[in-house]
Amino acid sequence: DVKVxxxxxxxxxxxxxxxxxxxxxxxxxxxxxxxxxxPGLGLRLIYFSYDVKMKEKGDIPEGxxxxxxxxxRFSLILESASTNQTSMYLCASxxxxxxxxxxxxxxxxxxxxxx
Amino acid sequence: xxxxxxxxxxxxxxxxxxxxLNCDYTNSMFDYFLWYKKYPAEGPxxxxxxxxxxxxxxxxxxxxxxxxxxxxxxxxxxxxxxGDSAVYFCAARTQGGSEKLVFxxxxxxxxxx
Numbered sequence: 001d002v003k004v005x006x007x008x009x010x011x012x013x014x015x016x017x018x019x020x021x022x023x024x025x026x027x028x029x030x031x032x033x034x035x036x037x038x039p040g041l042g043l044r045l046i047y048f049s050y051d052v053k054m055k056e057k058g059d060i061p062e063g064x065x066x067x068x069x070x071x072x073r074f075s076l077i078l079e080s081a082s083t084n085q086t087s088m089y090l091c092a093s094x095x096x097x098x099x100x101x102x103x104x105x106x107x108x109x110x111x112x113x114x115x
Numbered sequence: 116x117x118x119x120x121x122x123x124x125x126x127x128x129x130x131x132x133x134x135x136l137n138c139d140y141t142n143s144m145f146d147y148f149l150w151y152k153k154y155p156a157e158g159p160x161x162x163x164x165x166x167x168x169x170x171x172x173x174x175x176x177x178x179x180x181x182x183x184x185x186x187x188x189x190x191x192x193x194x195x196x197x198g199d200s201a202v203y204f205c206a207a208r209t210q211g212g213s214e215k216l217v218f219x220x221x222x223x224x225x226x227x228x
Contacts, residue, residue, distance in 0.1 A: 004158070042119075042204060042220040043159070059215075090158050101208045101216035103149065106158030 003027070004107035006091050012113045019078040021110050023091030030096035032074035033104060034058075034066065036087040043090065049074055050100055081114045088112075118142045119207050121219035129227055134192040136222050138205030141186065145207040145217075150179060150190050153202045153221070162203075163190070195226045 007022035025032065033048040035058075045058030047066040055066050063085060067075040074093075078085055088111050092104040120139045128134045138148075146167045151159035165172040165179045165188065172179050178191045192199055205219040 009156075040220060043206075043218040045216070092158070099147070099208065099210070100214055101147075103161045103164065106151075106160065108156070108158050 004091055004093055004105050006089075006107040006110050008110050009108065010111050010113075012115065013078075013081050014115050015082060017078075017081050017114075019081050019112065019114075021076040021078075021089055021091075021112070023074045023076070023093075023107055024072050025074075025091075025093040025105070025107075026072065027093065027095075027105070028071065029093035029105075030071070031094040031100055031104075032068065033092040033094075034064075034074065034076045035090045035092065036060070037090055037109070038087050046076065048100070050096070081112075083114050086112060086114045117220075118145075119205055119217045119219040121203075121205055121222045123222050124220070125223040125225070127225045127227060128195050130197055131194045134190075134195045134199065134224055134226065136190040136192075136203050136205075136224065138188045138190075138207075138219055139186060140188075140207050142207070142209060142217075143186070144209045146210040147208040148179070148181060148188050149206045149208075150177075151204045151206065152199075153204065159204060192224075195224075197226045197228050200224055200226050 004025045034046040035043045049055045049068040065077045090109045091107040094104045149164040150162040153159040181188045202221045204221045209215045
């Protein structure tokens with residue numbers, strides 16, 4: 001079974017702090033994604049990566065950056081956390097294919113609260 | 116601009132009956148559609164998908180129907196079980212130009228014993 005793990009289930013940070021959310025997958029997937037889920041808004045793509053050191057912006061990249069130094073690990077960075085970044089953050093991975101957005105495997109999510 | 120719409124935020128059905136979850140889309144460039152199920156405190160899990168060249172795909176109790184002319188797809192669960200209670204997300208992928216995956220807002224299904 002594909003396993004996608006996220007470093008924290010719950011996280012509380014203060015405004016202005018630098019926040020790191022870590023995601024690791026164990027199935028050698030090329031593609032990795034970061035989403036946020038907010039009530040009434042569904043899932044929105046922040047960034048994705050299709051290879052080590054490669055990244056592309058999603059729909060809502062502002063205020064975020066990412067890092068992918070190893071194939072299995074994809075980090076989401078909030079350079080200076082703000083209260084409007086309070087959300088559920090979901091990491092996902094998928095196999096490389098002709099299309100990037102095929103079946104994705106999601107981690108359990110990190111609920112981040114910024115005070 | 117909400118390209119993928121799940122107009123029912125919630126749905127309640129009796130165990131053993133059929134659950135029908137609906138999804139409408141506006142972008143004719145969508146070529147592939149997926150359904151995900153999400154339990155509280157867990158990430159979404161892939162359920163079933165359908166390509167735009169088909170109008171039906173079946174997997175056990177789950178069937179997805181696609182009506183391209185109406186830009187409408189639906190997920191049928193027969194028979195519904197209490198363990199099916201979850202939030203269901205519809206997602207659609209574009210093929211032309213910049214590839215994108217767009218999620219609906221989700222429908223919360225409750226199956227009552």
